[in-house]
Amino acid sequence: GAVVSQHPSRVICKSGTSVKIECRSLDFQATTMFWYRQFPKQSLMLMATSNEGSKATYEQGVEKDKFLINHASLTLSTLTVTSAHPEDSSFYICSANAGNTGELFFGEGSRLTVL
Amino acid sequence: GQQVMQIPQYQHVQEGEDFTTYCNSSTTLSNIQWYKQRPGGHPVFLIQLVKSGEVKKQKRLTFQFGEAKKNSSLHITATQTTDVGTYFCVGNFNKFYFGSGTKLNVKP
Numbered sequence: 001g002a003v004v005s006q007h008p009s010r011v012i013c014k015s016g017t018s019v020k021i022e023c024r025s026l027d028f029q030a031t032t033m034f035w036y037r038q039f040p041k042q043s044l045m046l047m048a049t050s051n052e053g054s055k056a057t058y059e060q061g062v063e064k065d066k067f068l069i070n071h072a073s074l075t076l077s078t079l080t081v082t083s084a085h086p087e088d089s090s091f092y093i094c095s096a097n098a099g100n101t102g103e104l105f106f107g108e109g110s111r112l113t114v115l
Numbered sequence: 116g117q118q119v120m121q122i123p124q125y126q127h128v129q130e131g132e133d134f135t136t137y138c139n140s141s142t143t144l145s146n147i148q149w150y151k152q153r154p155g156g157h158p159v160f161l162i163q164l165v166k167s168g169e170v171k172k173q174k175r176l177t178f179q180f181g182e183a184k185k186n187s188s189l190h191i192t193a194t195q196t197t198d199v200g201t202y203f204c205v206g207n208f209n210k211f212y213f214g215s216g217t218k219l220n221v222k223p
Contacts, residue, residue, distance in 0.1 A: 001160075034210065034211060036213070041123070042157065042216075043203065043213045043214065043215050043216045044213040045213070046210060046211065046213070049210055057210075068117075081155075082141055093157055095158075095211075101163070102146065102148065102163050102207065103148070103159060103160040103163065104148070104150075104158070104205070104211055105160075106157040106158050107157065107158050108157055
């Protein structure tokens with residue numbers, strides 16, 4: 001199947017700093033990528049839809065100035081958590097469609113811990 | 116976002132017993148997908164259902180899509196310890212919304 005790579009897998013940062021997470025489609029082009037957040041023992045919550053060459057579409061309740069998304073190429077989308085606070089600590093995971101099957105391929109996820 | 120509800124939240128079964136999880140959407144879906152997530156891992160695609168009333172089988176797994184395309188179910192026959200994980204239905208509204216998930220634990 002298609003491969004989506006996410007980096008870093010784990011990051012620990014101090015409160016007030018910004019953290020960038022990268023999501024790459026390795027063997028296909030992704031015009032759209034989806035960013036999810038998952039708290040422990042909970043489901044994946046869609047944060048935003050990343051669109052190559054245009055602005056991301058954010059879900060209700062997700063602060064676009066807090067979670068900056070850049071999809072500058074067909075194989076790379078980035079999520080920047082700005083001025084991170086402990087409540088932003090979570091598992092962030094990206095995904096993309098490949099081909100026409102509709103199947104979502106997921107990155108390995110990034111576990112963010114804000115101290 | 117769109118609401119996709121799943122029950123039960125947890126299910127503990129003895130190995131060999133059957134398991135079913137149910138998914139309901141507040142609105143009609145164009146299609147529905149099912150994923151499995153193991154602890155510490157990312158979701159892995161199982162299947163996609165598109166047609167009203169569709170039934171698909173994968174070995175011991177049976178997936179159904181309701182006639183109104185608002186509900187779906189996943190049934191596992193004779194569970195094995197390798198079935199442990201959380202099963203999510205995902206509603207496609209041109210964006211993909213995850214159901215609340217059902218965590219399956221199988222006791223050997």
